[in-house]
Amino acid sequence: MTILKETRGGITRRSILKASAALAGAGVVTKVTGFPAIAQEPVTLRYLSTAVNQSPAIAAKAGEDLGIKIEYIAVTTDDVAKRVITQPNSFDLVDTEYFALPKLLPSGNIMGLDASKITLSDKIASVIRNGTVNGKKVGLDGTAPTEVLYLPDEEATEFAGEETGFLTLIPTTYNADTLGIRPDLIDGEVSSWASLLDPKFKGKAATLNIPSIGIMDAAMAIEARGDMTYGDKGNMTREEIDKTIAVLIEAKRNGQFRAFWTDFNESVNLMASGEVVIQSMWSPAVTAVRTQGIECKYQPLKEGYRAWASGFGLPVAIGEREKDAAYEFINWFLSGWAGAHLAKQGYYTAVLETTKEAMEPYEWAYWFEGKAAEKDIMSPDGKLLEKAGATRDGGSYDERMGAVACWNAVMDENIYMIRKWNEFIAA
């Protein structure tokens, strides 16, 4: 201590303490005098979801229209579910996938939403509400939203199985996924999921390293190839899992795959760099590749699509003020602007009517009706997506959502499936 005193000259610990105490005191004073009348601060909603769903423009617009501050918490698909279960106090609004619900709901951390407080709840797209498009039933393999949408009451931990006044999640976005391809690097047509495992694309194919989704894409491919048929691709038996993984391991050993991806951006890079010419892909990833000026097609396949849907849920622990704000935000979200914003990235939205109102007619015609674009199609941030004359891959909403074969799912044999998936990765 003595040495310290000498070398530091006049500055001693005591004087530093004194000075910092004075500073702290000054801070307190300025705080009190600086903001004399504390008006009620704008309420902040901590919005938990994957990065794909978090548009800064939506947060900005919500702040403008509602005075609600949206604070994004961006994590990966799996982490959203993990966070809901392990840290239910760390968010006020969660945007998660319907397929996570069979895990989330029994944890008791998610609260039912009161449909009577959602102005447009009866206008939510029929594919979510009852699994139909234009009155026609779609494939319901896997965890179809309609099966997990309703709750008997606000604090239920089991699904109702019939239409009730309480909803688990209010849809934000949903879509029909298929394979993305690089038409400029592929000879001939791709028309079936079987192409994912076609040796023709040896070393140039990729799939997701998210077990629950990856195995379904594999199942689509295996079934398309005619190797086997599944009872329910979204809820396989152990034998089905074993066989599926065996096929995947064989393909991997034969060098079929260039890489696997877990993050949306990885799939964009794989495709844009030409490392991969065919892969499981998400719609906004295809859009992202195209905005780089690289040809990329979201190829419709004859077996149909693997669909997913994501929606807003409320944590049980939410405060009163935040709860009101969350309802207000959700109602605003369904009212048009946000939907149109997301639809211009290729997502489908909960309430089609309001989305249509908020879009230019030519945009609606391109994105939802499968018509050729009358004008250049721009992304929400003003980048050119498609030149006039282009049509959307897969056609109209009815054609795409109507051709859904299965939904993202969590299987009953999930634990076993993950063990087998790890075996595949290690093979």
Place this chain on the structure above:
Amino acid sequence: MTQRLDAATQVGASNANKGVSSGARKRRTSWTPAWVPYAQAAPLALVFFLFFVLPLVATFVVSFWNYTEYSIEPAFVLSNYQDVFYGCFSGSSGLCTTFATYLSTLKFVAIVWAVTLFIGFTVAYFLAFHIRTLPMQIALFMVCTIPFWTSNVIRMISWIPLLGRNGLVNETLASIGLVDAPIEWLLYSDFAVALALVHLYTLFMVVPIFNSMMRIDRALIEAAYDAGASGWQTLTNVIIPLVKPGILIGSIFVVTIVTGDYLTIGIMGGQQIASVGKTIQTQINFLQFPIAAANAIVLLAVVLLTIWGMLRLVDIRKEL
């Protein structure tokens, strides 16, 4: 021997210089209560306890728990460990997932250890014996650390545009006519993983070896030279034995880091190559905390065993 004697006299000398202050310290300890040193060590001990011991104990305990998809329940079951070693002792052909994963990790450990040791030793040797002035040594040493100013993920990812199918390396090779079709194994392969790991962790070898080399008394090398030893003999009989502690410390760094690494293996291997860390991550993502904990405990045991084995080779305490 000379070196140690020398060091001892140096210490003696510096003590003599500080005679006054060390005298003051001695007097003070006599009236310091016995609990004071404990109190002084307490903050660090507390930090260690809270952030190291406690989580480790929790991990160990949880590895015996039961779990469902949305909950973990206190229990004492061995099923998680059985799951970790599922199929390992059944006598079926082919390795079980865990052994295959560890074998793959071991392969990278061996490759990366050998390469980083060679490069690290060479760089340290050059810095210690071929650069004459201390300022220059420090300057060049700083140059070695410059890559560490950016995140290791960025250093890793920067390889991708170089090694890709349409990357710089392939384009260069194609333009000078060395290859017709792009070389596929440059990226998303064992090669890419090993390359990135070597790139990331060579410095961990350089630093301790360089440190050990700087402590070598130059008179020893002169003596070896005078005694007629060739350059190679000096290297193998004088320098290498004396830098053993540095080599060992560097090896411990590299071996433990590579054993636990999953980011590099994931990114550079295109997620096609298994690693224990990735397995644990997948399990945690699916909320299977107990089996992830069991995996973590097994990994910890493997790493500790490795370090224990390495410490048996060289007695660091004696050599330092």
